[in-house]
Amino acid sequence: MTYSRDTTAISELTGQTVSTWSEEWRIETEARTVLKMSKQERDVFFNGRKDENGKTIDRGVIGIRGPKAVEDIKAMVERLQEARSRSK
Numbered sequence: 001m002t003y004s005r006d007t008t009a010i011s012e013l014t015g016q017t018v019s020t021w022s023e024e025w026r027i028e029t030e031a032r033t034v035l036k037m038s039k040q041e042r043d044v045f046f047n048g049r050k051d052e053n054g055k056t057i058d059r060g061v062i063g064i065r066g067p068k069a070v071e072d073i074k075a076m077v078e079r080l081q082e083a084r085s086r087s088k
Helices: 023-036 039-047 060-064 067-086
Strands: 008-010 017-019 056-058
Touching: 017 023, 023 067, 039 060, 039 067, 060 067
Parallel strands: none
Antiparallel strands: 008 017
């Protein structure tokens, strides 16, 4: 199959080329997105949100994928921050 755009990118973590269709790339881009969030946005992303009546309106990562996923994402965010600080 031929694509009209490049399907590879350079990983900030490894400096190596990775497929933009890979799980490795999905995880890294998720961590990049989390790093762009404010503290409040991260809290909602990870823990969800309730309305004024206490009804859940956003389950967050913990409610959808579970606590292990939260730990994994936070660990990847830390790795990405370390990689960025080393490259400066």
